[in-house]
Amino acid sequence: MMIELAFKGERKEIYHNPQQFPFQVGDYAIVEAEKGEDLGIVNQIGSYLERKKGDAPIRNIIRKPTVGDLDRYRENRRKEFDAYHLCKKKVIDHNLDMKVVDVEYQFDGQKITFYFTAEKRVDFRELVKDLAGIFRVRIELRQIGVRDEAKRIGGYGACGRKLCCTSWLKEFDPITTQCAKEQNLPLNPQKLSGLCSRLLCCLMYERDFYRAQTEKMPPLRSQYRTAKGIGTVAHIDVFNETVTLQFAENRVEKFELGELSDFTFIPPAEGSSDDAQQETSLAQFEDK
Known part of the structure; x- marks a missing residue:
């Protein structure tokens, strides 16, 4: 078993x-x-x-x-706290551009792993020698990404549930602003980024469904020439497969997707400068 x-x-x-x-x-x-x-x-x-x-x-x-083993396990947790703060001090002493995230003692005390994040590759060989001289055990420094940092620290998302990366998610897929655009979400960095300051992992969960559905639907801001005048696509409902058209004087009307074939389609104009600015501001939250 x-x-x-x-x-x-x-x-x-x-x-x-x-x-x-x-x-x-x-x-x-x-x-x-x-x-x-x-x-x-x-x-x-x-x-x-x-x-x-x-x-x-x-x-x-x-x-x-045994009971003694569990006591040792809890003692290791206490030692990790002290090792974490000591390592942070040594990072400053060695003038290294890195952030210590977590420390993990192996149960038998023969190995200590220090997890850190950094924007670039870090030469930490002298730091390892320094730490090994202090702890007298095998030292490993492991660089992780910001998503892995959130996974190790844990927390709760805006949905109120435990972070996906700490509860069940095993691998991180690359996530771009295109995921949000395909789901017609507002390109608001504060709403679309998680605790790791990267785009939410859950943007990927329904992406295949949205991509399949949006291929059937007209793009927003496109237009249709109807017997009632020219209507602009103001909203699409991918679940019920309906499209809301906005006519003159803010009059709106909802149509089934199949009904649009009776109208003349007018493609949308090029994206506005506001859209471009929103995409630029959100790009910093993409996976590098």
């Missing part, structure tokens, strides 16, 4: 349970790690993990933790 364990920062890995220890979700387990042992919390059990596992080798669960 395979078991998925969760570690600090929403890191999740799948393990074999060769000794068939009885586990329930929420239990602690000590597992094999790279050159040592680690401790995680059971996150998922069942045959579904067969489909979730990747190509990487799967390590084994070693045993259930």
